[in-house]
Amino acid sequence: MTPQLYTRVEVPPMPFSLGLEDGVVTLGSCFADAIGTRLEEGGFRVERNPFGTLYNPLSVASALERIIDCREITSDDLVQHDGLFHSWHHHGSFSRPTAQECLAACNSRIRQAHSALREARVLMLTFGTAYVFSLTPGPSPAGEGSGMVVANCHKLPPRHFARRRMTVEETVGRWKPLLQKLIAYNSELITILTVSPIRHMADGAHGNQVSKATLLLAVEELVSIFNSQFPISYFPAYEIVLDELRDYRFYGPDLSHPSALAEDIVYERFQRATMTPATIQQAHNNAKTARRQRHIPLRCSGAFGGSR
DSSP states (O other): OOOOOSOOOOOOOOSSOOOTTSEEEEEESHHHHHHHHHHHHTTOEEEEOTTOOOOSHHHHHHHHHHHHHTOOOOGGGEEEETTEEEETTSOGGGOBSSHHHHHHHHHHHHHHHHHHHHHOSEEEEEEOOSEEEEEOSSSOTTOTTOOOEESOOTTOOGGGEEEEEOOHHHHHHHHHHHHHHHHHHOTTOEEEEEEOOOOOGGGHHHHHHHHHHHHHHHHHHHHHHHTTTSOEEEOOHHHIIIIIIOSGGGBOTTSSSBOHHHHHHHHHHHHHHHSOHHHHHHHHHHHHHHHHHHTOOOOOOGGGOSOO
């Protein structure tokens, strides 16, 4: 008998089938960005991380609420540091040399995501960490006594922030009314919750595990509360990487982020759970075409005897 050399994580088919005509919105950690990129290459209509990479559930919730309400950010949401203007609600990829440019970059994506979410069939939410940073009371870059949770510290000095770990109850309490609001906004939307397999080792090995456990328990409770009201599921990306792959060859050089191979494997499992074989094949063909087009050489002339 052939020995079983790894733990197989079973991913049952989800109660829907995703087609190339369906819109997808991804929101959350850079793992959501990685899966969103693969969906784009496959030919799906994807609104990918319209706030950039977001790590904690409070920042993801704030972003989703702004998208639903189409509530734009203002100059009060910006901070200037190191020659750039940054949004406290966005990743640093939205930072710009002037406030006007920063606001334009952020708000154009909010408007775009508002329309995309209205028409989307699937919303994929990925939580990365239960730790949050909030602006400290007293004089701060956001004004007196802010206490606001930020999506990104933008490399400001640590004295401006207080760090804490969210509880399961706090996470569920923030997301329960928001998911009800989401149902009212798009009653046809299918929500997929995931926990990022990226390890936040700055918290230490134990701190990372406690953080992920908090997220897993919160997601489990949310799915349990809402799965009788609208389609909401958990996709076990975290378990596939941590339990099934479970080897450093599936991580990048920092030993914390999954490698491209690991992301490909998780995406393949996601496809099997959400797509028909015909859709998987078409998406595969589209991705091959996209990769081929990115590598088409320029026509040569001159010393090589003209174009060919």
